[in-house]
Amino acid sequence: xxxxDKLGHESVGKLIMSLSVPAIAGQIVNMLYNIVDRIYxxxxxxxxxxxxxxxxxxxxxxxxxxxxxxxIGMGGAPRAAIKLGENRKNEAENILGNCITALLLVxxxxxxxxxxxxxxxLWFFGASGETISYALDYLNVYVIGTVFVQLSLGLNxxxxxxxxxxxxxxxxxxxxxxxxxxxxxxxxxxxxxxxxAALATIIxxxxxxxxxxxxxxxKKSVLKIRKCNMKLDNKIxxxxxxxxxxxxxxxxxxxxxxxxxxxxxxxYGGDMAVGAMTIMGSLKQILYLPVVGLTQGAQPIISYNYxxxxxxxxxxxxxxxxxxxxSYAIIFWLLMMLAPRTFVSxxxxxxxxxxxxxxxxxRIFMSSAFLxxxxxxxxQTFIAIGxxxxxxxLALLRKMVLLIxxxxxxxxxxxxxxxxxxxxxxxxxxxxxxxxxxxFAIRYKQLLTD
Numbered sequence: 001x002x003x004x005d006k007l008g009h010e011s012v013g014k015l016i017m018s019l020s021v022p023a024i025a026g027q028i029v030n031m032l033y034n035i036v037d038r039i040y041x042x043x044x045x046x047x048x049x050x051x052x053x054x055x056x057x058x059x060x061x062x063x064x065x066x067x068x069x070x071x072i073g074m075g076g077a078p079r080a081a082i083k084l085g086e087n088r089k090n091e092a093e094n095i096l097g098n099c100i101t102a103l104l105l106v107x108x109x110x111x112x113x114x115x116x117x118x119x120x121x122l123w124f125f126g127a128s129g130e131t132i133s134y135a136l137d138y139l140n141v142y143v144i145g146t147v148f149v150q151l152s153l154g155l156n157x158x159x160x161x162x163x164x165x166x167x168x169x170x171x172x173x174x175x176x177x178x179x180x181x182x183x184x185x186x187x188x189x190x191x192x193x194x195x196x197a198a199l200a201t202i203i204x205x206x207x208x209x210x211x212x213x214x215x216x217x218x219k220k221s222v223l224k225i226r227k228c229n230m231k232l233d234n235k236i237x238x239x240x241x242x243x244x245x246x247x248x249x250x251x252x253x254x255x256x257x258x259x260x261x262x263x264x265x266x267x268y269g270g271d272m273a274v275g276a277m278t279i280m281g282s283l284k285q286i287l288y289l290p291v292v293g294l295t296q297g298a299q300p301i302i303s304y305n306y307x308x309x310x311x312x313x314x315x316x317x318x319x320x321x322x323x324x325x326x327s328y329a330i331i332f333w334l335l336m337m338l339a340p341r342t343f344v345s346x347x348x349x350x351x352x353x354x355x356x357x358x359x360x361x362x363r364i365f366m367s368s369a370f371l372x373x374x375x376x377x378x379x380q381t382f383i384a385i386g387x388x389x390x391x392x393x394l395a396l397l398r399k400m401v402l403l404i405x406x407x408x409x410x411x412x413x414x415x416x417x418x419x420x421x422x423x424x425x426x427x428x429x430x431x432x433x434x435x436x437x438x439x440f441a442i443r444y445k446q447l448l449t450d
Contacts, residue, residue: 012301012313012316012317012320013316013320015301015317016294016297016298016301016317016320016321016324018165019160019163019165019296019297019298019300019301020165020293020294020296020297020298020324021165021297022165022166022168022169022297023160023165023168023169023293023294023296023297024290024293024294024297025169025173025293028289028290028293029169029172029173029176035282035285035286036176036179036180036183037055037179037183037197037198037200037201038052038055038056038278038279038282038347039346039347040183040184040187040188040197041055041187041193041194041197042279042347042348043348043349043350044187044193047134048348048350048351049272049275049348049350049351049354050130050131050134050271050275051134051193051194052275052278052279052347052348053131053134053271053272053274053275053278054127054130054131054132054133054134054135054137054138054194055134055135055138055194055197055278056262056274056275056277056278056281057122057125057126057127057131057132057135057262057274058122058135058138058139058142059255059258059278059281060121060125060255060256060258060259060262061114061118061121061139061143061255062142063251063252063254063255063258064110064251064252064255065110065114065143065146065149065150066149066153066251067247067248067250067251067252067254067255068106068110068150068154068248068251069103069106069149069150069153069154070153070154070244070247070248070250070251071241071244071245071247071248071251072099072102072103072106072150072154072240072241072244073099073103073153073154073155073156073157073158073244074157074243074244074246074247074248074383075099075240075241075242075243075244075245075247075248076095076096076098076099076157076158076240076244077157077158077160077161077299078161078243078299078303078383078384078386079092079095079239079240079243079386080092080093080095080096080158080161080223081161081162081299081300081303081304081307082303082304082306082307082386083095083307084161084162084222084223084304084307085303085304085305085306085307085308086307086308089222089223092223093223093224093226093229094229094233094236095236095240096158096216096223096224096225096229097225097226097227097228097229097230097231098229098230098231098232098233098236098237098240099154099155099158099240100151100155100225100230101230101231101232102232102237102240103150103151103154103155104147104150104151106150107146107147107149107150107151108147110143110146110150111143111144111146111147114139114143114146115140115143115144118136118139118140118143119132119136122135122136122139124259124263125258125259125262125263126259126262126263126265126266126274128266128271130271131271131274134193134194137193137194137195137198138194138195138197138198139198140198141195141198141199141202142198142201142202144202145201145202145203145205145206147209148202148205148206148208148209149202149205151209151212151213152171152175152205152208152209152211152212155209155212155213155216156168156171156172156208156212157296158216158223159171159212159215159216159221160296160297160299160300161299161300161303162221162222162223162300163300164215164220164221165297167215167220168296170211171208171211171212171215172208174207174208174211175204175205175207175208175211176204177204178200178203178204178207179200179201179203179204182196182199182200182203182204183196183197183200185200186199186200187200213225243383243386243391245391245392245395246379246382246383246391246392246394246395247383247395249392249395249396249400250379250395250399253395253396253399253400253404254399256399256400256404257399257403257404257407258281260404260407260408261277261407261421262274262277264407264408264411264421265277265418265421267417268411268417268418268421269357269417269418269421272353272354272357273357273361273418273421275348275354275357275358276354276357276358276361277361279344279347279348279354279358280358280361280362280365280366282347283336283343283362283366284366284369284372286332287329287332287333287336287369287370287372288329288372288373288376290328291325291328291329291372291373291376291377292376292380294321294324294325294328294377295321295325295376295377295380295381295384298317298318298320298321298380298381298384299380299383299384301313301314301317302314302317302318302381302384302385303384303385303386305317306384306385306386314385318381318444321377321381322374322377322378325373325374325376325377326370326373326374326377328373329369329370329371329372329373330370330373332370333366333369333370336362336366336369337362337363337366337367340358340359340362340363341355341359343362344358344359344362361418361422364419364422364423364425364426365422365425365426366425366426367426368425368426368429368430369425369426369429371429371430371433372429372433374433374436374437375394375398375429375432375433375436378394378436378437378439378440379391379394379395379436381440382394382440382443387443390439390443394432394435394436394439397432397435397436398428398429398432398436399428402427402428402431402432403424403425403428403432406423406424406427406428407421407424410423410424410427
């Protein structure tokens, strides 16, 4: 039985375990790309705190670059899986070929835009006279490697969607190991500071991009890169971009959200509040990325069986996904709430003011963070079964409709403006998750009735 046959016949629980564990490991390792950078930067002698804040200012641009890889990769991979489930392999390979061309074109445009407008954007995003040099040093090096980011992140879902979860995991592991090795060498030994952190990251992404490309041209891959499929076709790319719009909105609105948080916190709390947000953003990544790994493991099973009209297997996969996602999120959230100082000290031990502010802010900002697991699981399930309109709506709801306005409006009603900015996160989480779960329950019955 080959990998795609297993998606339709093997035990659903066993499949989710075999596909999710490597995907979760891959997500955890993927966190190390940026988080290891932040840990090393935060421990730079004398300037660690302010350098960490400067690098945090670049996050909106990095998030946007990543969002474009999701637009194409996460839009194309589920559609390719559905075509495989329908036994239409040639159409699945057409999708892959078109997505590669789109990723390359996007890379050229993003590199040019951010190299030219980068400094102006950083000032707009909340940089100060103290932090701008660190932000620019990191960004100008990172942007040069945009093509590697697009290819490694945008093509890896096409490996996962075939059921090759371990291979997909190795894509990230190989790059992360390279990054972990190079970071201290470039930052401290060669005294390159934040430039060294960025250089280590793009070299590691280049290694990952080579690995992905080699696999998708090998005999092991059911879907293969073929030159004849790389001419862009509107009939292929339009539904890909439509389906990928939800993860793109999630990523790009993360960028806009980060800008709104940083500018508001800079206004009310200064560089120290922006630094606290940088640390909390890293911790929230640790919370939700394993949940994303679970959804990546479940996605091929849900997409393939939805295409094959095996609704009972789809329902079972969704149930396991929701239970496992919420269980993990609650456990990790409890650990953060019980020992926030332990988590903060991983990023900085030398600045007591930054540590105290971040510990205080975590109690507010993370107070309902475990709920995000339900949001991600339901939203990604809609993507897996090709329900683009609903997934786009849910992606817009939490951040654009609820969270960003709350960040701007709540400070009007509180004397402590910094507290109000942090409070916007849990308020929005509760409302968004309530709407998402309610809508999911309704559509679940409509779409998956035998």
